[in-house]
Each structure stands twice: as structure tokens, then as C-alpha cells.
Amino acid sequence: MRPFATTLTLFCLIVPVRAQAPAPLVIDGNTVTVVQSFPLTVTAPKGSDAYFWSYPSSVTASEVDNVLTVKAAPVGKLTIRVKMLVVDWKAQKLTWTQGATTFQVGTAPNPGPGPGPAPVPGAGLHVLIVYDSAKQSSMPAAQLSIISSTAPGSVRDYMTKKCAQVAGKADWAIWPDGGDASSYPSAPLKAMYGRPRQQLPWLVISKDGSSGYEGPLPADPAATLAILQKYGG
Amino acid sequence: MAYLHTTGEVIIHEGNYRQFVNPTIDGETKRCGTVPRPATHPVGCYTWAPKAVDIPLIPSGEYAARITDRIAQKAQLSDIRMTGGPGGGMIPSRDQNGKGYCWAHSGVSAVLLWRAFTGMPYADLSAYSIACPIKNFADEGGWGAQGVDWQVKNGCATSATWPQQSMSRSNVTNAEKADALQHVVTAQWADLSVGEYDRKLTFDQLVTLLLSDCPCVTDFNWWSHSVCGADPVNGAGLFSLTRREDGKLATLQEFEAIWDVSNPVTAGLGLRIWNSWGDSWSQQGMGVLTGNKATPDSCVGLRSVKLAA
Numbered sequence: 001m002r003p004f005a006t007t008l009t010l011f012c013l014i015v016p017v018r019a020q021a022p023a024p025l026v027i028d029g030n031t032v033t034v035v036q037s038f039p040l041t042v043t044a045p046k047g048s049d050a051y052f053w054s055y056p057s058s059v060t061a062s063e064v065d066n067v068l069t070v071k072a073a074p075v076g077k078l079t080i081r082v083k084m085l086v087v088d089w090k091a092q093k094l095t096w097t098q099g100a101t102t103f104q105v106g107t108a109p110n111p112g113p114g115p116g117p118a119p120v121p122g123a124g125l126h127v128l129i130v131y132d133s134a135k136q137s138s139m140p141a142a143q144l145s146i147i148s149s150t151a152p153g154s155v156r157d158y159m160t161k162k163c164a165q166v167a168g169k170a171d172w173a174i175w176p177d178g179g180d181a182s183s184y185p186s187a188p189l190k191a192m193y194g195r196p197r198q199q200l201p202w203l204v205i206s207k208d209g210s211s212g213y214e215g216p217l218p219a220d221p222a223a224t225l226a227i228l229q230k231y232g233g
Numbered sequence: 234m235a236y237l238h239t240t241g242e243v244i245i246h247e248g249n250y251r252q253f254v255n256p257t258i259d260g261e262t263k264r265c266g267t268v269p270r271p272a273t274h275p276v277g278c279y280t281w282a283p284k285a286v287d288i289p290l291i292p293s294g295e296y297a298a299r300i301t302d303r304i305a306q307k308a309q310l311s312d313i314r315m316t317g318g319p320g321g322g323m324i325p326s327r328d329q330n331g332k333g334y335c336w337a338h339s340g341v342s343a344v345l346l347w348r349a350f351t352g353m354p355y356a357d358l359s360a361y362s363i364a365c366p367i368k369n370f371a372d373e374g375g376w377g378a379q380g381v382d383w384q385v386k387n388g389c390a391t392s393a394t395w396p397q398q399s400m401s402r403s404n405v406t407n408a409e410k411a412d413a414l415q416h417v418v419t420a421q422w423a424d425l426s427v428g429e430y431d432r433k434l435t436f437d438q439l440v441t442l443l444l445s446d447c448p449c450v451t452d453f454n455w456w457s458h459s460v461c462g463a464d465p466v467n468g469a470g471l472f473s474l475t476r477r478e479d480g481k482l483a484t485l486q487e488f489e490a491i492w493d494v495s496n497p498v499t500a501g502l503g504l505r506i507w508n509s510w511g512d513s514w515s516q517q518g519m520g521v522l523t524g525n526k527a528t529p530d531s532c533v534g535l536r537s538v539k540l541a542a
Binding site for chain 2: 139
């Protein structure tokens with residue numbers, strides 16, 4: 001009992017002191033930087049003689065030396081690269097260095113398929129994709145191919161083969177936000193369309209009225225199929 | 234004549250367009266049917282510069298890559314047409330049956346493509362249910378935007394309540410009107426600040442819409458015809474696939490003329506259209522316009538349609 005009593009006494013004598021500055025914590029794991037609004041700046045180390053920035057054509061940005069100001073970018077993963085040139089005139093030598101940063105625009109990428117918050121009644125698989133018709137032409141090409149490709153193995157092909165038959169057709173739809181579906185012949189799709197959406201485009205899946213998924217439409221067909229296959233096999 | 238070797242579609246260009254104006258095919262005269270410029274719209278009153286329609290444009294530098302990708306992915310509206318018909322098959326072409334009702338059929342074809350894109354079931358829409366009431370059952374020309382505006386207010390009946398190509402006044406019933414209201418156009422990409430005859434989109438706006446799965450209603454003065462715009466076609470990349478009527482590959486000079494590759498507006502891009510002369514015309518009712526012949530004199534895009542059976 002004596003060692004324990006001594007330790008207890010020591011703890012009682014220690015007076016807690018609030019730290020003046022937060023201690024730096026390091027996160028070591030699978031993390032992502034999420035950009036929620038624009039503009040944002042990406043700053044390269046100073047000291048180079050020239051900076052050559054590169055980014056996708058869908059990004060609106062302006063650059064002044066080592067600072068790139070991004071004014072607009074589509075939702076999704078974005079990588080910005082820079083090549084920096086240092087000229088040593090005396091030695092007549094050019095030294096190139098380069099850097100890159102990747103971040104997520106919009107909301108954090110979906111962690112993957114998981115149990116949905118609210119599947120709707122209806123046997124079998126039902127899938128709804130909702131998009132913003134005003135921004136349809138702004139969708140990245142890869143994301144647009146999710147909703148338009150009819151090739152074998154495409155998302156449309158998968159949904160046609162796997163979804164439940166309702167009113168004579170496979171029960172999937174790709175609808176613009178804000179439409180009137182009140183007289184559409186599929187109750188599951190109407191119920192899914194009536195659910196709240198945090199953003200567009202949006203994916204809703206319901207399986208057998210017992211499980212489901214809803215979340216942002218992934219960036220490409222492969223990621224979308226991975227989620228669909230979780231429920232539709 | 235020239236045609237695309239891969240698809241068998243006719244290519245209508247500066248050198249051959251005359252043979253496609255009201256042609257006689259298999260003994261039947263295929264009518265066009267946009268009206269000549271009416272008295273209320275005299276020469277010069279057309280607004281040549283389209284007013285702003287706030288479509289976010291796809292950069293023209295991406296056209297070629299996007300078209301190539303859409304072909305590979307079978308993601309063109311012409312591909313979607315092949316899956317949106319009865320039983321998941323091809324949507325049949327509309328057939329105006331020799332009447333000057335192209336302007337009503339072009340909008341209906343656009344709605345059919347849009348419905349197929351969104352996964353809605355096939356509806357056998359009858360364009361005569363639009364044209365007949367507007368023209369008091371007379372065989373008269375019109376304008377594409379005129380037909381679309383009717384669809385905004387009144388919709389379009391299916392053949393269940395208005396048989397295809399029927400001009401009977403007895404088709405107008407309460408049941409037919411209720412049927413039509415299930416197929417109203419709820420939003421369009423159009424300059425609504427001007428009259429129907431003046432609604433234009435730039436060629437870049439047209440290409441952007443088609444690359445975004447929005448079918449368009451396109452009117453052509455040279456053809457006196459209204460057709461549904463379906464896909465942009467990258468003619469500049471089709472040198473080895475462009476053939477003459479005799480089946481031989483076009484020479485470089487012929488190729489450049491067919492696709493009008495130096496055209497300052499289209500720059501070698503063509504426009505795949507879906508005609509309303511039945512499936513027997515060209516390749517399953519679809520053909521390609523190039524150069525000045527591909528630049529519509531009036532154009533509106535389909536943005537949304539009521540979500541219904």
C-alpha cells in the first residue's frame with residue numbers, strides 16, 4: 001500500500017496549469033484537406049526565379065510569382081502542381097524543383113458504401129441520381145459519363161440489369177433537381193426523390209426496403225459502380 | 234452525296250444540300266415545314282447576335298476529346314436513343330407523313346431523347362397533337378420554338394389518345410388533354426426575351442448542350458426544316474471514314490469541303506440530327522449536317538420535362 005499512497009500524494013500536490021499555447025498534434029493517417037469556399041491561395045516557397053503553375057482547365061485561377069489564387073474549381077479532387085526554376089547566372093546553371101498539392105473541393109470524399117440512413121419501401125434495388133440542370137454542362141466529363149454512358153458495364157447498364165422492375169422498366173432514374181414527380185409510376189423513386197439532399201449531384205440507393213445509401217455522386221463510374229455493387233451485387 | 238462509313242449516315246453539306254430539300258424517297262415527298270419568314274418578322278428583324286442564355290460553356294478546346302470519349306462510352310444522345318425505346322430498344326423516329334409539321338416533331342423528338350436520358354419509360358408521343366391544334370388542323374409550316382412553347386403549356390399526347398399522323402378533330406378530348414399534360418416541358422434553354430422566331434443559341438452553346446445530354450430543337454432556313462439536334466460530330470477526325478456516294482474514300486480536298494474544316498464557326502464539327510421522316514431516312518432517321526448547314530437559324534434546348542410515365 002505504501003507505493004500507491006505515495007503516488008496518490010504526489011498527484012494531489014501537482015497544481016494543474018493551463019497551457020499558454022496549444023501543443024502541436026500530428027495526424028498520421030488517411031487524411032484529406034477540404035476546401036469549402038473560394039478564393040484560396042496556394043503558396044510555393046520563395047526564392048525561385050520563375051514559377052510555372054499547372055492545374056486543370058476547369059479551374060479558374062490567377063498567379064503572381066509564388067502565389068496561386070484559385071477563384072473557382074469544380075467539386076471533387078483537385079491537384080495543383082508547380083515547377084520552380086532557379087537560375088545561377090554565374091555558374092550558368094538552371095535548377096528545377098517541383099511541388100504538388102492535392103485537396104478536395106466541396107465536401108469530404110465519401111468514405112465508401114455504408115448503411116444508408118433511410119431506405120424507402122420497395123422490394124429489390126432502386127437507384128436515383130439527382131443533378132442540377134443549371135450546372136449540367138459544368139459537371140466534369142468523368143462524372144457526366146456516369147449518367148450518360150450506355151456501354152456494357154456502365155452505370156446505366158448495371159442499373160438496367162440489376163434494378164427491380166416497376167411499371168414495366170428497371171427502376172432507376174436520373175432526374176434534375178426541382179422537378180415534379182408526383183405522377184411518376186414508381187413509389188420508391190418518388191420517395192427517394194422527396195428526400196433531402198445536401199448537395200448535387202446526389203446518389204440514392206434503396207435495397208429491399210431494409211438498407212440503402214445516399215450521398216454525393218462519386219466522381220467517376222468506377223466509384224459509383226463500387227457503391228452500387230455493395231447493394232445490388 | 235457523302236456518308237459516314239462507320240454509321241452509314243448521310244452527310245449534308247454545302248455541295249449536296251439541295252437534294253435533301255423536300256426530297257422524294259420511295260415515291261413519297263418528304264416535307265419540310267418551317268414557315269418562310271412571316272410578315273411580322275421581316276428581313277432584318279432577326280436578332281443575329283443571340284442574347285445571353287446562361288449556359289456554362291464547355292471550352293471548345295475540350296470538344297474533340299469529349300466527343301471521342303462519348304463515342305467510346307456510348308454516351309451520345311444517339312446511343313441513349315438506342316436504349317430508350319419500347320422494351321429497352323431503339324426509340325422509333327417520328328414520321329411527319331408528308332405534312333409540314335416538322336417543327337412540332339423536332340421538339341417531340343427532343344423530349345423523347347430527354348426522357349430516355351433520364352430513364353423514364355418510353356412514351357409514344359404524337360406530334361400531331363401539337364401541330365393540329367396550333368394550325369387549326371391545317372397542313373401548315375411553323376417553327377421549332379412554337380412547338381416547344383405549346384409543349385410547355387399543354388404538353389404532348391401519346392398515341393393512346395392521339396394516334397400518330399391522325400388529323401381527326403375527334404382526337405381532342407378531356408382524356409387526350411390530361412394525357413398531354415403528363416408530358417409538358419418544364420424548362421428549356423432558350424432566350425425567352427424574344428419571340429419564337431428569334432430564339433437562337435450560338436453554335437458553342439448548342440455543342441455544350443449536346444455534350445451535356447440536352448437535346449436541342451434546331452431550325453434551318455436553308456432547309457425550311459426543323460429537326461432535333463442530337464450529337465456534335467468531330468468531322469476533322471473522320472478523314473478515313475468519310476466516303477463519297479460511290480463508296481470511295483473522299484479525297485483530302487473533298488473531305489475538307491464536306492466537313493467545311495475551315496468554317497470559322499463550326500471548324501470541322503458537324504451536327505448529328507434526328508429527322509422526322511421515319512427510320513428509313515439515312516441511318517435510322519439520323520444524319521449529319523456540316524459547315525454553314527449545321528448552324529441553326531433558331532435553336533432551343535430541352536432542360537427538363539415533367540417526370541411522368
